Amino acid sequence: MPNPRLTGLGSGLFCALVMFLIGGLCAMLFGASLTAYGVLFLPVCVLTAVWVRRGDLMTAPVVVPIAFAVGLLPVADGDGTGGKLMGLVTALATQAGWLYGGTLVAGLIVIVRRIRLVHRRRAAAGGRPPV
Numbered sequence: 001m002p003n004p005r006l007t008g009l010g011s012g013l014f015c016a017l018v019m020f021l022i023g024g025l026c027a028m029l030f031g032a033s034l035t036a037y038g039v040l041f042l043p044v045c046v047l048t049a050v051w052v053r054r055g056d057l058m059t060a061p062v063v064v065p066i067a068f069a070v071g072l073l074p075v076a077d078g079d080g081t082g083g084k085l086m087g088l089v090t091a092l093a094t095q096a097g098w099l100y101g102g103t104l105v106a107g108l109i110v111i112v113r114r115i116r117l118v119h120r121r122r123a124a125a126g127g128r129p130p131v
Contacts, residue, residue, distance in 0.1 A: 003051075004051050005051065005052075005053040005054075006048075006051050006052050006053060006056075007052075007053060007056055008052065008056035008059035008063075011048050011051065011052040011056065011059060011060060011063055012059065012063035012066065012067070014047075014048065014051070015044060015045075015048045015063050015064060015066075015067035016063070016066065016067040016070045016071070018044050018067075018071075019041065019044060019067040019068060019070055019071025020070050020071050020073065020074065021071075022037060022040045022041070022044070022071055023037060023070075023071035023072060023073060023074040023075045024074040026040070026074075026075055027074045027075050032075045032076075032077065034075060034091060034094065034095050034098075037071065037072070037075055037095070037098075038095055038097075038098030039098075041068060041071070041098055041099075041102045042098070042101065042102050042105060044064075044067070044102075045064050045102035045103070045105050045106040046105060046106070046109065048060050048063065048064060048067075048106060049061075049064075049105070049106040049107075049109035049110050049113075050109060052110075054113070054117055057110045057113055057114055057117075058110065060106045060107075060109070060110050061103055061106045061107040061110055064102055064103050064106045065099055065102075065103055068092075068098075068099050068102065069088070069092060072088055072091045072092065072095075073088065075091065076088040076090070076091045077090075077091075
């Protein structure tokens, strides 16, 4: 299993690119199924939160919703710029559960990783409280 460590920018680009590709695949294979898109969003959230490096942990819950919106571009219904924008807003409103769920998953993973990091640092310092 690969174990890359992505910077904050790298995790944002990874998440946005993967979600855009998933959105395109959902548009081609599943007839723009927003449910399939939402289900596939959750593993991307997990990977983003797991692969972001320790110094950039707090970026994962921020980039995940942005990537969700980027990935909706190929899936959103509508013709022309105005129609596509209205389809994007509608998709964001109707699929908010997937968006919140993925953000929550990424946030929980980041919090657990942060707590473990703090405990490791305290143990390495010999259990002394910081001065």
